[in-house]
Amino acid sequence: MTPRLVFVPAGQCDATGQSSRRVRGRPGDVNARRHIYACRFRDRTSRVPLSKASQRNPLSGSPHPPSAKTAPLRLALGGAFALAAAMGIGRFVYTPILPFMAEGIPLSAANAGLIASANFLGYLVGALAGSLGGLPGSQRSWFLSALLASAVTTIAMGLTDHLAVFLLLRFFGGVASAFVLVFASALVLEQLAMTGRAGLSALHFAGVGSGIALSAILVAVLGGNGFSWQELWFASGLTTLGLLIAITWLVPRPRKEFGSIETPDTQSGRKSGRYSGDLLRLVIAYGLFGFGYVITTTFISVITRQTPELNEAEAVVWLAVGLSAAPSIYVWNRLSGRYGPTRAFAAACLAEAVGVGLSVTADTPALIIVAAALVGGTFVAISALGLIEARRLTTGDPRQALGIMTASFGLGQVVGPWFAGLLHEMTGDFQAPSFAAAISLVVAAGLVLMRTKTVLKESPRPVVPDWDSLRAQLLSEGKADLVDAIETLRAEGGKIDAIRQLRKNGYLDGPEN
Incomplete structure (x- = not known):
């Protein structure tokens, strides 16, 4: 019934x-x-969506801007464009351009890995700085400025061939991409949750894969027509500027009534709690995942070009990564809802390990495309699943745990390309670093499956938490389907079944049955 x-x-x-x-x-x-x-x-005490009726103008009957029907979709699309620009292009376009740089400069594998590591170091610094808060100015100003910085640093990559300048540009490009991700979460995801459309977060995160696919097409078309590596950087930066124009309209300044509401916990400041064994293992696993995925996503285009049997797949291998990444959040969220976030995280790590290993053992174009699809279809989803699980396992202020997770992940990303480049200089190929990456992913899967059977006594999480608070958390994590399922069970009087469903998905302690 429509709320009155x-x-x-x-x-x-x-x-x-x-x-x-x-x-x-x-x-x-x-x-x-x-x-x-x-x-x-x-x-x-929690973020609750406004009813559709309360969002209508009482005089005209028309919706307040932003419209309850169109604004959430517009926001999600704007968020997708932002992630496509800052992550898919700004952060990952280096991968398809790298083979052109390696031949045109020339650029050694060790230096190529160092440049990639500089970008991931910048991402780590930006993610930690952006999440601390207290920055002057509005979130939207930082968001748009970071997108502009991403475009400028991308264009500037084509203006030099000096290693030191490359390192600086990629570092600041990494900071910019992290700021976009952090402020996009505040501007887009929170508003989607408050309007009851958290399910559109999958469209928002699809921007990463879509941007990767766009960069793959851009580089393949221009590179195939004789454009130099410098011109490829120029084209990528100009594409980001074009997306920025659209994003400026799609992501407007947030209205006060759609702003986040601080909970009593965040107002007074939550004390840090003791980290459980599950959380510590997850932090280590998250770092291993950062190391495991980044080697392949950095060098897969180079691997394809350097292997004669795979040359004809070079134009589509990075496209396969992007097309697989775009729907991955939606797919793995569904699997997480069915089997639980821990099992989904482990399964995704194992699938990615297969893709990483296959990327250096494939001897046909079809196999390298399968490897690309396995890596692309998991790495974005694992990033999200890991943060969701860390938030669930935290007994104190979740910001502390998420900060540690980000640091662990960032450290793995920074070490991976540098390590792979050095080993390539020693062995002449990427097999050794890729096998090390695959092993790290298998270990990560094993760590998260080593669940602690006992619950910490000081854990403040009750056996049956307040549903309104838990509902708000689930919506903010994009679990709209799970919310619908639980509310249906509650309405039908199946509270025990609802509790079992929450336990199965890792939101309550205790056995799943």
């Missing part, structure tokens, strides 16, 4: 605890002269 909009005098609340604000009508409107007041929901 209640009108009360300003400064008062209705029986549901809704606070009110005054709404002015159009000149000449009879209702405007009678001082109509509309209630706005402001739950102080």
